[in-house]
Amino acid sequence: MSKKRLSIVDIANNLNISKTTVSFILNGRAKEKRISTEMVDKVLKYVKEVGYKPNSLAKSLRTGKSNTIGLIVEDISNPFFGSIARLIEDRAYKNGYKIIYCSTYNDMQKTRDMINMFRDRHVDGYIIAPPQGVEEDIASLINESMPVVLFDRYLPTIDTDYVVVNNQFSAYNATQYLVGQGYKNIALITFANDQTQMVDRIRGYQMALKEHGLKQLIKELPFAEDLTESITAFLKSRKGIDAVLFGTNRDATYGIKIMHNLGIRIPEDIAVISFDDSDAFELHSPPITTVAQPVEDMAEHIITILLDKLNNNGVGTKNQSIVLHTDLVVRGSSQPVKK
Structure with missing residues (x-):
């Protein structure tokens, strides 16, 4: 029988303290809430002993952020897309975000399924090399105020950020x-x-x-x-x-x-x-x-645009159409x- 996942409530009950106190400590708000150092040490020691791991989905529902980015490419095994993904992942990680990626092989339905999957996972933003036929899906994301950056190609009827070459x-x-x-x-x-x-x-x-x-x-x-x-x-x-x-x-x-x-x-x-x-x-x-x-420049522009939107909640950031030169x-x- 699988072992029951430990929750914040379990921790609070075992330590005989409130679940709110545990939540503040685990979310890094102990100092803000003036929780004593002794209490913080007690909770963190117990968490380490029992191997508690927070439920990332539940946390995202509480905070409104999952610190993840959905990257949808044509084919991750293609050297072009693979290189772009690696560079984006490196920069995103340095800024506190993790990347979830998938390949669509230019399949419209698979792209829609992946967008819905990322929605369910509460990703904070999307980077997409889109096939045709997903205009409504991407427009829906934008209407929900989700940051979306297209790359390698764009969708002429969709007003969003994109990075391409000439x-x-x-x-x-x-x-x-x-x-x-x-x-x-x-x-x-x-x-x-x-x-x-x-x-x-x-x-x-x-x-x-x-x-x-x-x-x-x-x-x-x-x-x-x-x-x-x-x-x-x-x-x-x-x-x-x-x-x-x-x-x-x-x-x-x-x-x-x-x-x-x-x-x-x-x-x-x-x-x-x-x-x-x-x-x-x-x-x-x-x-x-x-x-x-220019793979490095392309990746840099893509992730910079997305991070700017995430850091500013999309406020005051105009959509950009970046066209880079090839060699x-x-x-x-x-x-x-x-x-």
């Missing part, structure tokens, strides 16, 4: 670079959705090719566990491709492996640039050129076309 220019700049290297049949392989970051990346790619009168070759992928079949079929059917811009590092990881299996040499047969940098791209032979997002990290996978 996706359109970043894709435009990467495509222009490939054109400048002598490539003429440049494909874009990316996920098929209406998220703002993907729409802007496609638009930037299209703008660059239009300026040079070059044909667009876009392959939009399903958000599936395995992209091998989709990318393989595309590369086999488009024999004239001489360069590929991958919309995310997940696309690129699959694409590079498939190129190797098909005997396609990088960059001799097809040059490659990927959105999002990672250690794996540096270790590849040749190293992969990337559009590197084109040039490596061996995008060398100039050999004449």
